[in-house]
Amino acid sequence: MTAAELADRTHRATEAAVAVAADLGLRVQRPVVLHDVFSVVVHLAPEPVVARIPVVLTGATAPDAQAARQQRELDVVAWLDQRGVPVVAPSPLVPRRPFRRDGFPMTFWELADVADDHQPYRGVDISYSAELHAALSECPAPLPFLAPFNHGLPEMLAVLDDVDVLRRGETDRARAEYAALRSILANRSAFESAFPEVEVQPIQGDGPSHNVIRTKDGIRFSDFEDVTIGPVEWDLALIGAEAVAGYDDAARQRRRRVTNPDVQRVMDAARRLQFVGCLTLMPQLPLLADALMEMVQEWRDTPLDL
Structure with a gap:
């Protein structure tokens, strides 16, 4: 998309x-765009x-699937807010459900009192993820299993042939890796059969330590679009051994499960493959190109090891 087309989409x-x-x-007298990347x-x-x-969209693109995804997010965040977990909550001035107009799905949220030092995607200490996981572990909301991997990625892989930055044979490799990973990650039963000692629970689904808003009252979690059932290792995918060790320290302090190295390796592989699938999104979001190509090179250099 050209700059003019992107601006028109935002408008x-x-x-x-x-x-x-x-x-x-x-x-509404003066709408102000605060952020414009995957969402306006x-x-x-x-x-x-x-x-x-x-x-x-990184998830399934059918309108009913989009609406279901957004409703899950609204319900889980409202549940967390009611229990005092610091989140950016759904707006109480609007019915708690997704809306759609002119092909655009949307949800409505409270306005956060953003701190002067807030920067989008700037992370916080990994102990925040352990704290959030502890809170989410009791959430009763019905959630799909590992939605970021199972819902959306198949659609992206189906059109991966249209991506011209991949080398000969890499599209076939990506699809073969997905099939191999799906034998473990397709559903909760398959995962528990492979890793019977590893508990799964509700998780944020997309790097919770980086999806935060710095407000004048402190850190608030945001962007639960990918909320799902899965191992906590998915939320820690590709953050590196030092950060995972920090998470384990925080988990022990809270008497929570520490990470399983074998599960972490599988989650890292699944997350790399998700980034490969996101190559199909570059025409819609050209600024992804540099970061995605770095991840593609890491994927090239890391054979699948299950």
């Missing part, structure tokens, strides 16, 4: 959110409401 997403907000009785995030000023409109 249309913003207009769709403003239209839904107006239907809901909100008085818009403050519907002067209301204390933020709309998040996904525009580059």
Whole structure:
């Protein structure tokens, strides 16, 4: 997409959110785009409401699948908020459900009082992930198993032939690795058969230590779009041995399970493959190119070892 096309997409997403907000009785005078990468995030000023409109989808793309994914996120985050876990909560001024307008799915959230030193994706100490996992372990919400791997990645791999940066044979390698990993990760039963001693639980699904908002009142977790059932090792994929060791220290202090090296190796492999699948998203989000090609090189250099 060209710069003009990207700007037009942002404008249309913003207009769709403003239209839904107006239907809901909100008085939006000056929408302000706060963030624009995978989602357009818009403050519907002067209301204390933020709309998040996904525009580059890493999950399944069918509208009903999108809506189900968004509803899971809203329900889990609301549950965490009710228990005092620091999260960016769904807006109480809007019904707690996803909306859709002009092809754009969207959800509505409270406006966070962002701190001056906040930077998107700047991580926090890994102990925050252990704290979040402890809270999520009791969440009763019905969730799919390892949704980031099982829902969305197959669709991306199906069109991987259209990616011109892969070398001869690499598309076949990616699909073969997915089939091998899926024999372990397709569902909870398959995983528990492979790793009977490893517990699974609700997890954030997308690097919780980096999906935070620094507010004037402290750290708040955000972006639970990939919330899922799985081993905690998925949330720690590719963060490195030192960070995993730090997580284990924090888990011991909370009397929680420490990581399993074999599971961590499988989760790292599955996460690398997800990044390979995300090559198909580059036309929609060109700024991904450099970071993704670094991950592709790591994937090239790391044969699958199950």
